[in-house]
Amino acid sequence: MEENMKFSIEREKLISILSEYNNILRDNPIKPVIAGLKIVAKDNLVTFIGTNLEVELIKKIEAVVDVPGEIVIKHALLLEYIKLLDEQTIQFTLDKGFINVHQAEFSILDNESYPSINELEIQPLLKIEGSPFVQLLDKTKFAASQSTDNIQINCVRVVFKMDELNLVSTDSYRLLFLKEAIPCLENREISVPMETVNILCKLLKDYPNEITVGYQNDTLIITWNDSYFSSKTIALQYPDFKTILRISSFEKSMEFNVTELKSALKKVMTVAKTSLDAKFGAKFTFSGKTLVINAFSGKAKINQKVNMIKNGEDFKASLNCKFLAEYIDNLSKNVIISGTNSSSMFEVKEINNDNYIYILMPLAFRE
Numbered sequence: 001m002e003e004n005m006k007f008s009i010e011r012e013k014l015i016s017i018l019s020e021y022n023n024i025l026r027d028n029p030i031k032p033v034i035a036g037l038k039i040v041a042k043d044n045l046v047t048f049i050g051t052n053l054e055v056e057l058i059k060k061i062e063a064v065v066d067v068p069g070e071i072v073i074k075h076a077l078l079l080e081y082i083k084l085l086d087e088q089t090i091q092f093t094l095d096k097g098f099i100n101v102h103q104a105e106f107s108i109l110d111n112e113s114y115p116s117i118n119e120l121e122i123q124p125l126l127k128i129e130g131s132p133f134v135q136l137l138d139k140t141k142f143a144a145s146q147s148t149d150n151i152q153i154n155c156v157r158v159v160f161k162m163d164e165l166n167l168v169s170t171d172s173y174r175l176l177f178l179k180e181a182i183p184c185l186e187n188r189e190i191s192v193p194m195e196t197v198n199i200l201c202k203l204l205k206d207y208p209n210e211i212t213v214g215y216q217n218d219t220l221i222i223t224w225n226d227s228y229f230s231s232k233t234i235a236l237q238y239p240d241f242k243t244i245l246r247i248s249s250f251e252k253s254m255e256f257n258v259t260e261l262k263s264a265l266k267k268v269m270t271v272a273k274t275s276l277d278a279k280f281g282a283k284f285t286f287s288g289k290t291l292v293i294n295a296f297s298g299k300a301k302i303n304q305k306v307n308m309i310k311n312g313e314d315f316k317a318s319l320n321c322k323f324l325a326e327y328i329d330n331l332s333k334n335v336i337i338s339g340t341n342s343s344s345m346f347e348v349k350e351i352n353n354d355n356y357i358y359i360l361m362p363l364a365f366r367e
Contacts, residue, residue, distance in 0.1 A: 005069025005094035007041040009061065011082060014090055017059050018079040021050045023202045024057055025075060036072040036109040038117075041065045041092075049117050050075075055196055056117055057203075058228040071099055072109040119228050122214040122221045125160045126184045130207030130224060134200065136167055136180060139356070141197050142326045143176035144169035152236040155191040160184035168241050174323050175241055175359040191234035192220055203229070244359060248347055250338035252312030254286055255351065258328065258335050264293055264304040265325040271295040271302040272321050280322035281363050286339075287314045293321065317342040318363040324348065327358040 159166035272295035
């Protein structure tokens with residue numbers, strides 16, 4: 001470590017970069033230095049390195065480096081302070097174990113015990129703009145298991161094909177399949193952990209330019225601008241969703257106005273969230289030209305009617321109305337719900353759209 005490290009950097013760019021590490025860095029009581037942000041100044045370039053041992057983010061920015069060096073620092077307090085400054089250029093100077101920033105001093109962490117993090121060479125799979133990529137993840141991730149108890153499904157399965165991109169998620173009670181006509185550079189399937197998916201959605205939500213999605217061995221790598229992001233992937237075998245999609249067939253189908261159905265489900269959920277049968281459980285009665293949704297919590301009950309066009313006989317089933325609403329919130333056209341009876345799976349999709357399919361298992365039906 002150089003005792004007189006010194007560099008200057010633009011304030012707005014620095015705030016933007018430090019803010020991105022809010023999504024990754026977290027306290028690590030076993031090895032506190034992991035919670036730090038490594039800053040390397042060399043050759044008029046400042047490199048920021050952060051990790052939580054599952055994901056890594058490296059950002060590079062041009063700066064005026066008077067004396068090269070490297071430090072590890074807790075970034076949150078630094079960010080809070082820099083936001084309060086008016087100066088357009090912020091100068092960092094290392095002196096006697098402290099980093100001086102404007103008129104404040106910040107203690108530094110032990111640089112020697114910080115893990116060695118290197119950029120791996122990326123094997124490209126897909127080139128896509130950042131914001132649309134996040135939109136695809138957002139339309140998929142809600143159906144994944146949110147618990148790390150079963151890491152096999154605590155992820156989004158990304159299937160890269162030469163002529164299309166598929167995204168899949170499941171929590172074993174539902175299955176979501178999304179197909180997008182985006183050509184990929186190689187055939188490959190990767191299970192991306194939910195934590196990684198959520199971080200990427202924050203990092204790239206408003207990024208309008210091209211990113212490169214790729215891999216090296218069992219590591220997911222995404223690069224954009226002067227940024228390098230990597231994450232561990234899940235090696236466990238993913239459930240056989242292809243067979244489920246292939247063998248699904250239904251005797252009855254019901255068509256609904258998407259706005260009407262959304263409105264009815266939101267009202268039912270106010271009671272169904274404390275349903276006596278199952279959390280968010282409601283009874284769906286498909287009869288004639290009307291769907292009746294009932295929920296009962298012990299303290300309240302609700303009935304909602306929705307117009308429908310039905311093909312097939314009348315029937316009843318119990319469904320998780322929150323699960324149904326989460327999918328329908330992504331639709332803008334009429335909804336088609338297909339089923340056979342109260343104990344077999346349902347298929348939900350937008351009319352004339354086979355590229356975004358939702359399979360939903362019913363709850364135990366009680367009269």
